[in-house]
Amino acid sequence: xxxxxxxxxxxxxxxxxxxxxxxxxxxxxxxxxxxxxxxxxxxxxxxxxxxxxxxxxxxxxxxxxxxxxxxxxxxxxxxxxx
Amino acid sequence: xxxxxxxxxxxxxxxxxxxxxxxxxxxxxxxxxxxxxxxxxxxxxxxxxxxxxxxxxxxxxxxxxxxxxxxxxxxxxxxxxxxxxxxxxxxxxxxxxxxxxxxxxxxxxxxxxxxxxxxxxxxxxxxxxxxxxxxxxxxxxxxxxxxxxxxxxxxxxxxxxxxxxxxxxxxxxxxxxxxxxxxxxxxxxxxxxxxxxxxxxxxxxxxxxxxxxxxxxxxxxxxxxxxxxxxxxxxxxxxxxxxxxxxxxxxxxxxxxxxxxxxxxxxxxxxxxxxxxxxxxxxxxxxxxxxxxxxxxxxxxxxxxxxxxxxxxxxxxxxxxxxxxxxxxxxxxxxxxxxxxxxxxxxxxxxxxxxxxxxxxxxxxxxxxxxxxxxxxxxxxxxxxxxxxxxxxxxxxxxxxxxxxxxxxxxxxxxxxxxx
Numbered sequence: 001x002x003x004x005x006x007x008x009x010x011x012x013x014x015x016x017x018x019x020x021x022x023x024x025x026x027x028x029x030x031x032x033x034x035x036x037x038x039x040x041x042x043x044x045x046x047x048x049x050x051x052x053x054x055x056x057x058x059x060x061x062x063x064x065x066x067x068x069x070x071x072x073x074x075x076x077x078x079x080x081x082x
Numbered sequence: 083x084x085x086x087x088x089x090x091x092x093x094x095x096x097x098x099x100x101x102x103x104x105x106x107x108x109x110x111x112x113x114x115x116x117x118x119x120x121x122x123x124x125x126x127x128x129x130x131x132x133x134x135x136x137x138x139x140x141x142x143x144x145x146x147x148x149x150x151x152x153x154x155x156x157x158x159x160x161x162x163x164x165x166x167x168x169x170x171x172x173x174x175x176x177x178x179x180x181x182x183x184x185x186x187x188x189x190x191x192x193x194x195x196x197x198x199x200x201x202x203x204x205x206x207x208x209x210x211x212x213x214x215x216x217x218x219x220x221x222x223x224x225x226x227x228x229x230x231x232x233x234x235x236x237x238x239x240x241x242x243x244x245x246x247x248x249x250x251x252x253x254x255x256x257x258x259x260x261x262x263x264x265x266x267x268x269x270x271x272x273x274x275x276x277x278x279x280x281x282x283x284x285x286x287x288x289x290x291x292x293x294x295x296x297x298x299x300x301x302x303x304x305x306x307x308x309x310x311x312x313x314x315x316x317x318x319x320x321x322x323x324x325x326x327x328x329x330x331x332x333x334x335x336x337x338x339x340x341x342x343x344x345x346x347x348x349x350x351x352x353x354x355x356x357x358x359x360x361x362x363x364x365x366x367x368x369x370x371x372x373x374x375x376x377x378x379x380x381x382x383x384x385x386x387x388x389x390x391x392x393x394x395x396x397x398x399x400x401x402x403x404x405x406x407x408x409x410x411x412x413x414x415x416x417x418x419x420x421x422x423x424x425x426x427x428x429x430x431x432x433x434x435x436x437x438x439x440x441x442x443x444x445x446x447x448x449x450x451x452x453x454x455x456x457x458x459x460x461x462x463x464x465x466x467x468x469x470x471x472x473x474x475x476x477x478x479x480x481x482x483x484x485x486x487x488x489x490x491x492x493x494x495x496x497x498x499x500x501x502x
Contacts, residue, residue, distance in 0.1 A: 015377060017280070017281070017282065018239075018275050018276070018280040019377055021275070021276065022239050022240075022274070022275075025239075025274055025304050028304065028318060029304065029318065045282075048276075049276045052276055052302070053276070053302050056301075056302050056319070057302060057319035057320070058319070058320065059319075079319065079320055080318055080319075080320075081306045081307075081316055081317065081318050081319070081320050082306060082307075082318070
């Protein structure tokens with residue numbers, strides 16, 4: 001990651017669909033190519049939603065980690081207009 | 083003298099002021115209390131009526147009444163918009179420079195639909211979220227439309243009235259069928275969500291109906307910009323679609339007075355306790371409706387149900403009572419799906435969505451809301467609503483789960499916070 005690329009943590013724990021994916025999109029809107037977004041969610045649907053979005057949009061799903069009581073989903077922004 | 087200032091004269095502000103006036107009737111008559119409602123406009127619109135204006139040709143003034151006709155006589159209406167709320171000094175400053183002190187404050191400043199937030203959107207798209215006149219422009223454009231691609235796009239979340247984008251697509255389909263020109267029109271629905279409606283159970287109802295009516299859906303489409311000259315809409319994800327007519331739900335943010343007063347979050351929404359409706363960290367300050375940061379539908383029903391809680395809690399606080407109430411997150415958003423059928427998107431913080439079937443009864447119930455709305459604002463229909471909505475509030479101290487709604491249990495908008 002270069003000096004200008006950012007690592008953002010988006011905490012959506014306690015929020016249920018479509019809260020986590022909406023929070024991810026908010027971070028995506030203000031992101032640049034190379035940024036990494038780490039989404040924390042308790043809603044299990046976030047896994048499928050983020051996976052489907054990354055697959056369709058061409059962004060890179062780096063990891064999905066089951067933590068104690070929540071999920072950590074890590075996405076690298078590799079596709080964004082502008 | 084106990085002074086309550088309500089800022090914002092939309093659905094929630096008007097109803098809260100009337101409820102407080104009713105509950106504090108004796109105190110107000112005795113000069114012991116005062117209720118002031120601060121608002122900008124004399125015209126009070128029934129906002130769901132915008133869909134009728136846009137897609138059924140209702141007159142732009144059909145769903146508008148004079149604010150003063152809607153208020154109880156005990157309420158002082160200050161038609162002078164608030165420009166500053168100063169919580170430490172407990173004052174509200176209006177545009178003309180009037181400074182209103184308060185003991186209790188209710189923030190009901192709503193959300194602002196702002197097309198300028200997306201490049202090209204204001205120039206390239208029409209909308210039915212910025213008022214009856216903007217909605218009328220859609221109707222006029224439909225009269226001139228001879229065929230092509232109509233795109234309905236959600237250009238920002240959260241937005242007022244979550245079912246309204248889907249309703250717009252259904253109503254467009256019906257409009258073109260009635261005109262005998264449906265085969266000349268492609269209707270495209272662009273949504274940032276993973277499915278046609280954010281709540282999965284409701285999407286199970288909407289998706290096959292969209293398919294059956296030939297309404298094309300593109301998911302994960304986060305609007306980046308619009309080229310009004312080339313008539314193209316672009317997503318952040320890299321997709322592009324051409325359009326001949328673009329109807330977009332603009333991004334929303336909190337009111338200017340909240341942003342300028344530095345009391346909102348990054349989007350200008352006020353951090354609010356989802357139960358008591360108290361502004362976080364503030365005594366005697368409440369927030370309701372679209373102005374809050376609570377992840378629940380931005381809709382009139384929500385503001386209405388929260389108003390009941392807030393009016394009760396303020397009256398209780400005046401009497402130094404600990405008998406506060408909490409709102410249970412009940413939402414109830416009607417969605418018209420064409421052919422005189424509708425569903426009700428309803429849920430609570432703890433009741434997830436359930437499947438349902440579109441019905442003609444719900445359609446006529448939805449249509450009747452436009453009539454009873456005006457009477458509902460003065461509180462005279464609360465007993466009926468209590469039966470219809472079931473239990474929507476419970477004692478703040480009990481921490482017990484709210485009872486299930488009595489009727490129409492169905493679906494959530496999603497995005498809410500579950501009770502831990």
